[in-house]
Amino acid sequence: MQNSQSSSKRFLDIIGELQSLISEQKIEYGDRLPSERHLAEKLQVSRTAVREALRSMELLGLIETRRGEGTFLSDFKKHQLVEVLSTFIMQQARSIQDVVDTRMIHERAAITTVTENEELRMLPVWEGMQSRLREGESVFSREDMVRETIVATENRLSLKIWFLLKQYSGVSFDIAIEADEEVAIVHELLDEMMAGNKEKALICYEKWMDQVEGERRETE
Amino acid sequence: MQNSQSSSKRFLDIIGELQSLISEQKIEYGDRLPSERHLAEKLQVSRTAVREALRSMELLGLIETRRGEGTFLSDFKKHQLVEVLSTFIMQQARSIQDVVDTRMIHERAAITTVTENEELRMLPVWEGMQSRLREGESVFSREDMVRETIVATENRLSLKIWFLLKQYSGVSFDIAIEADEEVAIVHELLDEMMAGNKEKALICYEKWMDQVEGERRETE
């Protein structure tokens, strides 16, 4: 009938038709969709098929169902988002290097943002980190350091993406900063950040990451 | 029974049980799952319910179904990823500003990468852009300019994320670079990039974005 998968994947077609219907009828986020029975009749398929499509959409957060009330379009325009993300995820074919590179893009951006913003530089969290470093608290991990920096930027989207990439890249990130050398580098990084030296802070970051990378290779 | 949604969302429970079953029985990626009928019997639910769960998982790319053969566990370690993604997507709570900021993070990173890499700076695409700018070709849009820069970095993941964010941010990006002022800025940006002046290139970029932002506000 249409693309490669053709006969199979009817529920994907139904999802597509639902999306069309939503845009045609200008259904806004929070509005109610037609009932399952009406949809089945309108699309000329069984209620079973409609439900399979709806459940999938629900799992993706596109819709929300309330028994006795109906099915509602979730707010936000997540549709394309989900679509792109899922194709990206499903295709995989992603070289691990891209994931690492992209993760570092977000990390560098956070360092830059903090370093260039005086208010952010004065946050108590940095002092806390340095004292924890000095005292050699093993609870202070690489992940903590980077995460707090991104948190400080207050860009929660970047934080989410970073978190996701971190899991993906499979790097042993949840490791305490203990080795003297590493402690020194991170200390320097923090110093430069708090001093507002963007270039130097970034250089420290690169040094740090190089070291982490070297360590990873050794353990292979 | 369990969390807030309780009675509703049975299919979510089923998904959970399936995941348990998969890990218990050590089903590897590519292996076949028990048939829908067997699962229904094992989990003591109807085949309908099992199917709704399976279709959801299929849409997420966790499994793959082949008529006449069975249901197979997809490869890749998508599970956590999808989990993170869905919570991220479902929660929304995303301010549009975060989206714009994050998009710019990727754009700045691409400019930086190109500017710092001599090989990338020598790509013919930049010359082409400048001549197109000079000749005032309206086919040359803001989107083209930025996209090509990210393409040049060869980080396809970053490109995907950028593309996604661009769609989201709702900025009129598919606009030709025509105004004299804008042409001049982009020209300068390209010049600085090709000269390898990272700082100046980034300053140009900020100038450009400020102008685009100002323009957007005017048309509101």
Next chain:
DNA sequence: TATGCAGGGTGGTCAGACCACTCTGCTGAA
């Protein structure tokens, strides 16, 4: 006027049936 109940609509679930497809193993012909 205010309370409470009944009915209709909605999603949630189920059993059972049939179809289309794939694989396997048996049967019969070469």
Next chain:
DNA sequence: TTCAGCAGAGTGGTCTGACCACCCTGCATA
């Protein structure tokens, strides 16, 4: 003996019709 071809079992895909649990509304009753 070998191999082509067919039949059957098993699988996902779809549909029907039914019942349940729940929510809302409006009407009847106190």
